Amino acid sequence: MKNILFIGAGSMAEAIIHGLTAQQVIDAAHIFVTNKSNEAKLTQLHEAYGISATYELADALQQADLVVLAMKPKDVKAALEKIAAHIPAQTPVLSIVAGYAMASIEAILGARPLARIMPNTSAQIALSTTGVAYNAAVNDGTKQAITTLLQSIGTVIEVEEDQLHAVTAISGSGPAYFYYVVEAMKEAGLTYGLDEQTVKQLVVETMAGASEMLKRVDEEPQLLRKKITSPGGTTEAGVKALEKFNVKEAFTTCIADAEAKSRELANS
Numbered sequence: 001m002k003n004i005l006f007i008g009a010g011s012m013a014e015a016i017i018h019g020l021t022a023q024q025v026i027d028a029a030h031i032f033v034t035n036k037s038n039e040a041k042l043t044q045l046h047e048a049y050g051i052s053a054t055y056e057l058a059d060a061l062q063q064a065d066l067v068v069l070a071m072k073p074k075d076v077k078a079a080l081e082k083i084a085a086h087i088p089a090q091t092p093v094l095s096i097v098a099g100y101a102m103a104s105i106e107a108i109l110g111a112r113p114l115a116r117i118m119p120n121t122s123a124q125i126a127l128s129t130t131g132v133a134y135n136a137a138v139n140d141g142t143k144q145a146i147t148t149l150l151q152s153i154g155t156v157i158e159v160e161e162d163q164l165h166a167v168t169a170i171s172g173s174g175p176a177y178f179y180y181v182v183e184a185m186k187e188a189g190l191t192y193g194l195d196e197q198t199v200k201q202l203v204v205e206t207m208a209g210a211s212e213m214l215k216r217v218d219e220e221p222q223l224l225r226k227k228i229t230s231p232g233g234t235t236e237a238g239v240k241a242l243e244k245f246n247v248k249e250a251f252t253t254c255i256a257d258a259e260a261k262s263r264e265l266a267n268s
């Protein structure tokens, strides 16, 4: 895969471009980016990564070996209608757009190799866990090239397209749930006279350590939790409060509502 064209120069496009150039997966000279209105953003990407900013869409589409859709869901239909006249019949398209179905892309661009991905914002530091789904027209070579591309921003999990709704609800939106928990623990911690930097460090390092434990130690979270919980002790008292306020149920509803919203967006 030689040339990649990004349509949309927002935060997700930049995170992927950062990964691709940092890991030297693809030479910056072969990365082309176009944007709807914000020329300053294209200049910034050119200066930061050496990519080619372009407004010559027809030319860029002719030369692209992969076209990446990286705009907001509300803008995707208009973008597809704009590129439809210029994109060659078999050029693969990879969409980052949450909830927008391959069938909808095909309806405008015609049958072709299609992939949809759901990364998360940890792509910025190459720690995204990214779900990817392919249609039947994607061959093994293109799958491998897309996997390599995605590995530059973290880890990759292949799923069926329909499962991307759940991936979106769990890992696409997931960092926001964690930040919410960090916010809550920080706010609570600040009421005990510790300074902000100290509380932040206590919360963030605790999360990072617990997360590493889950990755490195082959034990279920329930067991790891049990090992911390002395009978009649502090953890038991804390967890009782979480149970009293149905925090588990809140997370069940949180994931269910996000999954349902992803389906709703797909049908809108």
Ligand SMILES: NC(=O)c1ccc[n+]([C@@H]2O[C@H](COP(=O)([O-])OP(=O)(O)OC[C@H]3O[C@@H](n4cnc5c(N)ncnc54)[C@H](O)[C@@H]3O)[C@@H](O)[C@H]2O)c1
Pocket (backbone or CB within 6 Å): 007, 008, 009, 010, 011, 012, 013, 034, 035, 036, 037, 038, 070, 071, 072, 073, 075, 076, 078, 079, 082, 096, 097, 098, 118, 119, 120, 121, 172
């Ligand atoms: N932010 C996240 O956590 C996250 C995670 C996974 C997927 N996504 C998906 O990634 C996509 C991009 O999100 P983002 O946060 O990078 O958005 P963003 O708003 O930062 O960037 C989108 C860019 O696309 C440009 N654009 C719109 N229409 C265009 C067109 N016709 N031609 C060229 N450029 C066009 C806009 O000018 C804008 O610069 C969204 O569809 C979102 O659902 C986001």
